[in-house]
Amino acid sequence: MEKTPVENATQQAAAPLKLLGSWASSYTHRVQLALRLKGLEFDYAEEDLGNKSDELLRLNPVYKKVPVLVHGDRALAESVIILQYLDDAWPESRPLLPSDPFDRALARFWCHFADDKLGPAVGAVFASTGADQEAAVRQVHENLALVEAELRDGAFRGRRFFGGDEVGLLDVVLGCGSYWLAVFEEVTGVRLVDADAFPLFHAWLRDFEALDEARETIPAVDRLLEYARGVRHMLLGLAGAGAGPAAASAAAEAPAAAAAPAPPAGAADIAVDI
Numbered sequence: 001m002e003k004t005p006v007e008n009a010t011q012q013a014a015a016p017l018k019l020l021g022s023w024a025s026s027y028t029h030r031v032q033l034a035l036r037l038k039g040l041e042f043d044y045a046e047e048d049l050g051n052k053s054d055e056l057l058r059l060n061p062v063y064k065k066v067p068v069l070v071h072g073d074r075a076l077a078e079s080v081i082i083l084q085y086l087d088d089a090w091p092e093s094r095p096l097l098p099s100d101p102f103d104r105a106l107a108r109f110w111c112h113f114a115d116d117k118l119g120p121a122v123g124a125v126f127a128s129t130g131a132d133q134e135a136a137v138r139q140v141h142e143n144l145a146l147v148e149a150e151l152r153d154g155a156f157r158g159r160r161f162f163g164g165d166e167v168g169l170l171d172v173v174l175g176c177g178s179y180w181l182a183v184f185e186e187v188t189g190v191r192l193v194d195a196d197a198f199p200l201f202h203a204w205l206r207d208f209e210a211l212d213e214a215r216e217t218i219p220a221v222d223r224l225l226e227y228a229r230g231v232r233h234m235l236l237g238l239a240g241a242g243a244g245p246a247a248a249s250a251a252a253e254a255p256a257a258a259a260a261p262a263p264p265a266g267a268a269d270i271a272v273d274i
C-alpha cells in the first residue's frame with residue numbers, strides 16, 4: 001500500500017544525517033550548532049576545500065561549497081536553507097523560528113543582512129590595510145549599530161537572545177561568525193566590537209559563546225588565530241603582488257564565512273577556497 005505523506009515524512013525523519021563541512025567554516029558551524037541544539041545525531045565528513053571530494057561535487061553541483069546536509073538519500077546545500085529544513089523537519093525540538101509569520105520573516109531578513117552586509121564588511125577589514133581598512137571598519141560599525149538599535153529599541157528589544165529566552169535562527173547565523181570578530185581584532189589590531197559602543201551586541205555575543213552547544217561547535221581560538229594569520233598573510237601578499245581584486249573579493253566572503261582548513265598555495269585556490 002502506498003504511504004501517506006505523513007508516513008513518508010516520519011520515515012524520512014528517521015533516516016541518518018550526514019554533514020559535509022570544513023572545520024573553520026562558520027557556515028558549517030551553523031549547521032553543526034543547529035543539529036546539536038535539536039539533539040540530532042549526525043555523521044561528519046571533513047572536506048578538503050583545496051581538493052573537493054567527488055561526493056561534495058555530486059551533492060552540491062551548483063555552488064560546490066560546504067556545508068551540505070545529507071538526510072537519507074537526499075542532500076541540501078546553503079546553510080540558512082539547511083537550518084530552516086531542520087526546523088521544518090524537527091519542529092518540536094528547540095524550534096529555531098518563532099510561530100508568528102511576521103516574526104519568522106523578520107528573523108530571515110536579519111539572517112540575510114548578516115550574510116549580505118555584516119559578513120562582507122568584516123571580511124573587507126580582514127583583507128585590507130590603510131584607508132581601505134578604515135573604510136571597511138566604518139562599514140562594520142555602521143552595521144553593528146543597526147543590530148544594536150534593534151536590540152535596544154526595535155524588534156529584539158529586551159531579549160537575551162534574538163530568538164527570545166532561547167537561541168533561534170538569527171542567533172545561530174549571527175553567532176557562528178561573530179567569534180571571528182575577536183579573532184580578526186587580534187590579527188589586524190583593529191577594534192571592531194567595543195563593549196561601550198555596542199553593549200547589547202557585546203552582551204549577546206558573550207551569552208551566545210557561553211552556550212554548551214556553541215562551545216562544542218566553535219573551534220579553539222588558538223587554532224582560529226593561527227588559521228586567520230595564515231590567510232591574512234597570504235591575502236595581503238597576493239594583493240601586494242597584483243592579485244588584489246581576486247584576493248579581496250575572496251576575502252569579502254571570509255569572516256562570516258571563513259572557510260578553508262589550510263591556506264592554499266595560489267591565487268586561483270584562494271578565489272575558490274575562502
Ligand SMILES: N[C@@H](CCC(=O)N[C@@H](CS)C(=O)NCC(=O)O)C(=O)O
Binds near residue numbers: 079080257271
Ligand atoms: N552561502 C553559503 C556559503 C558557503 C561557503 O561559502 N562555504 C565555503 C566554506 S566557508 C566553501 O565551501 N568554499 C569553497 C569554495 O568557495 O569553493 C552557505 O550559507 O552555506
